[in-house]
Amino acid sequence: MGLIGTMSALILGPLIASADSSYKAQKNELQTLSANIVLVDRLLASYGADTKKAREELRSAIRGGQERIWSGGRTAAGEYERRCQFHRTLAESLPEDRDGQNPAEPEVAV
Secondary structure: OHHHHHHHHHHHHHHHHHHHHHHHHHHHHHHHHHHHHHHHHHHHHHOOHHHHHHHHHHHHHHHHHHHHHHOOOOOOOOHHHHHHHHHHHHHHHOOOOOOOOOOOOOOOOO
16 A cells, blocks of 8 residues: 555656646746736836827737637637737837837848
8 A cells, every 4th residue: 555655656746746837837927928018008108198099909919818828829810910900009109219210110130
């Protein structure tokens, strides 16, 4: 009986440790993602009323991502379009910097 208990512990111990490690990693990633979303929203809010539409598009894109996370990884219909719409709205909302480049548009090296 003692041998069965010892063997079970040797098998189940690493399995439980692996599951715990995976859970903690996913929890940390979700917390980091959430903090970054709040940071972006607050940054957009600091630009004032000009970014109201961009903030609404951000919330819409986040809802699509939330549905994807809780649906087991299946991509929600229209999620890509919502993200693209957020990017376009953001590019239209933010002022150009001194070099004439919109900060939402990446610089292209030629």
